[in-house]
Amino acid sequence: MTNLRTLSNQALLSILLGSNVAGEYSSQSLSDIFGLCSSGRAAVCESEAAYVAQPIFGAAKELLIRALNEQMRSQDSMSSPEAVRNYLRLTIGGLGYEVFTVLFLDAQNRLIEACELFRGTLTQTSVYPREVVKMALQCNSAAVILAHNHPSGLTEPSRADESLTQALKQALALVDVKVLDHFIVSGTANPMSFAERGLL
Numbered sequence: 001m002t003n004l005r006t007l008s009n010q011a012l013l014s015i016l017l018g019s020n021v022a023g024e025y026s027s028q029s030l031s032d033i034f035g036l037c038s039s040g041r042a043a044v045c046e047s048e049a050a051y052v053a054q055p056i057f058g059a060a061k062e063l064l065i066r067a068l069n070e071q072m073r074s075q076d077s078m079s080s081p082e083a084v085r086n087y088l089r090l091t092i093g094g095l096g097y098e099v100f101t102v103l104f105l106d107a108q109n110r111l112i113e114a115c116e117l118f119r120g121t122l123t124q125t126s127v128y129p130r131e132v133v134k135m136a137l138q139c140n141s142a143a144v145i146l147a148h149n150h151p152s153g154l155t156e157p158s159r160a161d162e163s164l165t166q167a168l169k170q171a172l173a174l175v176d177v178k179v180l181d182h183f184i185v186s187g188t189a190n191p192m193s194f195a196e197r198g199l200l
Contacts, residue, residue: 016056031094031188034061065090072111077103077145078180084145085183085191087114092149093185098125100148102132104141109180112139122151127164129171136177144172146182147191155184155192157199165194 004012009030013022025033034057068087077084084103091114092099100118103111115135118125125148136144146168148161157165161184169179182194194200 016060033057034094061090069111069114072103074110076109077105077111078109081193084181088147088183088185088191089188092116092147093187093189093191095149096151097122098149098151100125100127100146102135103145103147104136104139105143105145105180106140107142109143112141127168129168132168133171133175133177136172137175141177143178143180145180147185148183150184150186153186153189155186155189157184157192157194157197162194162199165199169200 007015010022010026013025016022017025065087068083068090071080071083072087088101092101098120099116100120101114101116104113104115106112117131117135118127120126127148132144135141146165161182165179165182168182172179179200180195181200183191185191
């Protein structure tokens with residue numbers, strides 16, 4: 001059996017699409033093809049054959065998101081931080097506007113629900129702690145992982161990001177829900193972790 005990791009991007013695209021259609025994408029990056037960069041866009045080719053490929057890319061991305069969701073539901077999210085990072089990168093990393101997402105976890109840190117709670121503009125979004133607390137109680141959550149994206153491409157936290165994290169931590173502590181981490185996600189960059197930076 002072929003070791004897929006040894007194959008080139010073009011060879012892997014040929015397996016998915018056939019060599020004729022795969023050739024249409026030879027000059028494009030995978031992050032553009034799968035719409036992972038907010039500064040870029042999902043690949044668009046003019047030929048009819050390439051037009052047929054677009055749902056295949058969408059389906060491949062959606063299957064990967066679902067696989068990561070299953071993984072987080074079946075095991076401690078803190079024991080598989082890469083699954084969390086990859087899930088966030090795929091779901092919110094390539095958006096051209098800011099969103100605030102919360103992963104609601106059970107007492108074993110397994111995913112109960114991932115919810116996009118707030119949506120904003122290119123540079124900001126309004127987050128209401130009351131709504132986060134309300135949803136945490138509704139999900140019967142014991143812990144949460146917070147996340148938002150920066151369409152600018154930078155993952156450095158602002159003072160407002162730090163203040164919001166502390167406000168949410170204090171509000172959720174009143175109902176005995178722990179904030180395990182807050183990630184800032186941007187395109188294909190590695191999501192920045194508040195916990196790893198000592199900002200929690």
